[in-house]
Amino acid sequence: MVVGLSRRGFLQAGLLTSGALLGAAVLAGCVRSIPDTEPPGDAYPDVLSRRELAILAALADRVITPAAGTPTARDARVARRIDRELAFNDGSLAGDVRAALTLIEYGPFLDFHLRPFTRLSPAEQDTFLHTCAESGWTLRRNAFGGLRFLCLFFYYTDDRTWRSIGYGGTMVDRKLPEAANAREVLDQPLGSARA
Amino acid sequence: MILEYTGVTADRHERVDVVVIGSGCGGATVAKELAAAGHSVLILERGGYYTSGRGDLDQRADDMLARIDGGRGLDTTTNGQIGLLYGNCVGGASVHYWADSWRIPADRCARYATLGVEGHEDSDLAPHYARIERDLNVHPAPPEYYNRMNLLFDQGAGRLGWHVEPVPQARKGCLKSGHCYQGCSFDAKQSQLVTHIPDALAAGAVLFADCRVDAITTDAGGRASGVRASFLDRRSGRPSGHTLVAESRCVVLAAGGYGSAVIWLRSRLPNGSGQVGKNLYCNPVPYLHAIFPDVVEQWSNIPTATGTSDFRLARYDGDRYLEGGYLLHPNQLQPELLAVTLPGFGIEHRRLMDVLPRMGGAVAWIDDEMPGEITLDRRGRPLYHYEIRGVDELKTRDAMKKQALVLLAAGATEVIIPDTPGTRIRDQHEIARLDDVDIANGAFLFGAPHPAGSLRMGADARTSVVRSTHEAHEVPGLFVADPSAFPLPPSVDPSLGIMAWSYVAANAVRAHLG
Numbered sequence: 001m002v003v004g005l006s007r008r009g010f011l012q013a014g015l016l017t018s019g020a021l022l023g024a025a026v027l028a029g030c031v032r033s034i035p036d037t038e039p040p041g042d043a044y045p046d047v048l049s050r051r052e053l054a055i056l057a058a059l060a061d062r063v064i065t066p067a068a069g070t071p072t073a074r075d076a077r078v079a080r081r082i083d084r085e086l087a088f089n090d091g092s093l094a095g096d097v098r099a100a101l102t103l104i105e106y107g108p109f110l111d112f113h114l115r116p117f118t119r120l121s122p123a124e125q126d127t128f129l130h131t132c133a134e135s136g137w138t139l140r141r142n143a144f145g146g147l148r149f150l151c152l153f154f155y156y157t158d159d160r161t162w163r164s165i166g167y168g169g170t171m172v173d174r175k176l177p178e179a180a181n182a183r184e185v186l187d188q189p190l191g192s193a194r195a
Numbered sequence: 196m197i198l199e200y201t202g203v204t205a206d207r208h209e210r211v212d213v214v215v216i217g218s219g220c221g222g223a224t225v226a227k228e229l230a231a232a233g234h235s236v237l238i239l240e241r242g243g244y245y246t247s248g249r250g251d252l253d254q255r256a257d258d259m260l261a262r263i264d265g266g267r268g269l270d271t272t273t274n275g276q277i278g279l280l281y282g283n284c285v286g287g288a289s290v291h292y293w294a295d296s297w298r299i300p301a302d303r304c305a306r307y308a309t310l311g312v313e314g315h316e317d318s319d320l321a322p323h324y325a326r327i328e329r330d331l332n333v334h335p336a337p338p339e340y341y342n343r344m345n346l347l348f349d350q351g352a353g354r355l356g357w358h359v360e361p362v363p364q365a366r367k368g369c370l371k372s373g374h375c376y377q378g379c380s381f382d383a384k385q386s387q388l389v390t391h392i393p394d395a396l397a398a399g400a401v402l403f404a405d406c407r408v409d410a411i412t413t414d415a416g417g418r419a420s421g422v423r424a425s426f427l428d429r430r431s432g433r434p435s436g437h438t439l440v441a442e443s444r445c446v447v448l449a450a451g452g453y454g455s456a457v458i459w460l461r462s463r464l465p466n467g468s469g470q471v472g473k474n475l476y477c478n479p480v481p482y483l484h485a486i487f488p489d490v491v492e493q494w495s496n497i498p499t500a501t502g503t504s505d506f507r508l509a510r511y512d513g514d515r516y517l518e519g520g521y522l523l524h525p526n527q528l529q530p531e532l533l534a535v536t537l538p539g540f541g542i543e544h545r546r547l548m549d550v551l552p553r554m555g556g557a558v559a560w561i562d563d564e565m566p567g568e569i570t571l572d573r574r575g576r577p578l579y580h581y582e583i584r585g586v587d588e589l590k591t592r593d594a595m596k597k598q599a600l601v602l603l604a605a606g607a608t609e610v611i612i613p614d615t616p617g618t619r620i621r622d623q624h625e626i627a628r629l630d631d632v633d634i635a636n637g638a639f640l641f642g643a644p645h646p647a648g649s650l651r652m653g654a655d656a657r658t659s660v661v662r663s664t665h666e667a668h669e670v671p672g673l674f675v676a677d678p679s680a681f682p683l684p685p686s687v688d689p690s691l692g693i694m695a696w697s698y699v700a701a702n703a704v705r706a707h708l709g
């Protein structure tokens with residue numbers, strides 16, 4: 001029995017839809033205008049392409065509104081931490097995240113925008129994300145829901161955010177795991193933790 | 196002796212009486228019993244070995260989910276509706292768990308008996324429970340372990356006329372840190388890591404951590420003859436290149452409710468009943484948040500000192516569902532999981548984060564009746580197909596209504612439903628809105644920490660996978676000792692029941708070994 005949309009179904013549908021959207025975007029002559037910039041210092045993501053990382057960083061900016069005096073999603077390197085996490089996954093999650101990012105980036109074409117997500121104004125981005133969150137189209141809802149989850153998790157595990165939410169923190173010292181996704185290790189090559 | 200990935204420098208070949216796959220409640224219990232009986236026992240555990248003494252259990256969700264959780268906290272069912280929580284470390288999911296320690300209720304044992312399970316009645320298990328409760332220091336939560344959310348829950352339940360009870364806890368010298376699901380930094384939670392694993396090692400068992408069983412092997416006669424496994428490099432989670440071949444007189448499969456059927460399917464063991472991987476139950480977990488006028492700090496002290504079993508059994512009028520079919524408790528989430536389960540994004544979400552210390556909540560475990568299935572994809576990776584539906588959806592909605600009731604009765608000014616629109620309930624008249632809340636995939640994320648059923652026990656080889664001796668109907672010498680063998684979920688948190696069943700399994704393995 002297979003209930004709902006299977007992960008493979010999600011992936012295939014995601015890629016197919018992404019392909020169709022990409023095709024529409026190319027026809028509309030918009031692909032060249034999609035920024036290939038990356039957040040500073042994140043020139044070499046582990047799993048995502050630099051373009052995918054830039055989409056994720058733009059999304060994280062909208063998902064997270066920092067409290068006064070706390071890091072932004074970019075300062076917390078949320079997108080890059082997610083990218084590092086994907087490197088430890090057996091592959092299916094990375095595929096889903098990629099498909100979801102493509103849906104977010106090119107999704108605005110479905111809503112008659114002539115620009116991709118990263119080229120919308122912040123207000124337009126918010127409106128578009130609300131459309132995704134409330135969409136009757138499961139794939140779209142799942143894509144945004146999954147990315148939202150990742151952004152929030154990797155932002156609020158940054159200890160610089162804790163004071164602002166009234167959380168006093170842990171009772172013991174930190175010890176990074178061998179396969180860490182912490183901000184502190186992102187500039188070290190993957191798998192370089194000491195055995 | 197524990198071998199970790201750093202100590203593996205070559206392929207290995209071992210010959211023992213028993214290979215035990217998995218070191219959680221199921222595997223560790225069998226392993227220590229068999230080692231104590233003088234058998235040579237090799238425990239193989241896919242995850243790493245993490246201890247408080249080495250400072251590994253650092254209470255941070257990002258670090259700890261990466262260390263101890265099977266999917267590093269990110270695994271879901273194929274439809275994305277349910278987050279799967281399971282163990283991946285020495286001690287298994289008990290390193291994660293909240294330490295609520297219930298016996299399987301006698302009515303559920305009797306139900307199992309009607310499904311062809313023998314020798315697992317309440318009276319059969321009673322002596323095993325007595326031992327486990329002594330060894331794990333199981334006791335009702337004393338008053339000083341009631342955090343503010345627990346006290347509020349009791350007040351609310353009292354106003355509604357519900358009966359509440361202290362939840363039995365497996366703890367010793369708890370320091371109330373509240374980081375139970377991230378692994379106890381003080382060895383106070385009596386997980387397998389600090390109880391049955393040390394017992395097994397002291398009795399002579401050997402444990403290989405970072406060692407993933409790829410297949411159970413069989414001899415020409417179809418009997419279990421050992422395993423093939425790969426050592427993993429903990430830095431990447433991928434095979435290090437070194438392998439293990441273990442030959443044994445029998446194999447105990449205890450890789451957990453999400454893991455054992457996967458190994459069976461990957462090993463291409465016989466499946467004449469067609470039931471392997473089927474009947475996946477997982478006790479889906481609905482939860483509601485609520486804002487209180489004063490500070491709650493739900494993340495402090497122990498999660499569930501109290502709760503109510505009033506609704507454990509579903510009530511029906513003929514075929515018509517009326518109410519119940521779940522346990523109901525105060526909830527405890529640490530801030531990062533509160534953040535991901537609170538609805539909205541941007542400024543809307545920020546406003547909720549600003550009142551986090553005043554955020555409380557309630558949680559329920561649904562005694563599910565509509566199972567899912569475990570299959571493999573083309574690359575042999577597990578797929579967990581499960582959708583909350585039918586009577587389970589009715590139970591889920593009823594559980595959420597009861598949560599809203601108790602939270603409002605406890606003084607919450609606003610109940611927050613973690614659905615996409617972030618539906619709010621401000622008084623009892625609005626509770627009916629829970630009938631319409633969209634709980635489909637993508638609109639609501641449930642948790643599922645209690646998998647069971649996918650290698651179910653029964654007398655008939657045509658409809659079940661293992662006998663009442665825990666030995667596989669079709670693979671002599673292969674024993675299943677985890678909740679995969681439960682024919683139905685136990686209707687309470689399962690750890691104590693898993694261990695009690697493992698004592699029964701250990702006796703059967705001993706008889707098999709002679």
Ligand SMILES: Cc1cc2nc3c(=O)[nH]c(=O)nc-3n(C[C@H](O)[C@H](O)[C@H](O)COP(=O)(O)OP(=O)(O)OC[C@H]3O[C@@H](n4cnc5c(N)ncnc54)[C@H](O)[C@@H]3O)c2cc1C
Nearest residue numbers: 217219220221241283287288293294295408450451688690
């Ligand atoms: C957050 C959380 C809270 C919980 N709270 C409670 C509670 O309060 N009370 C309660 O009773 N229960 C609770 N549970 C459930 C309980 O912890 C589990 O049901 C129980 O510990 C499962 O024991 P197990 O032996 O069946 O499986 P596990 O503990 O999952 O052990 C199986 C082990 O097998 C290993 N394994 C899997 N595949 C392989 C392979 N191929 N090769 C080698 N090893 C493998 C896994 O890494 C794992 O360590 C909770 C669970 C979670 C996640």
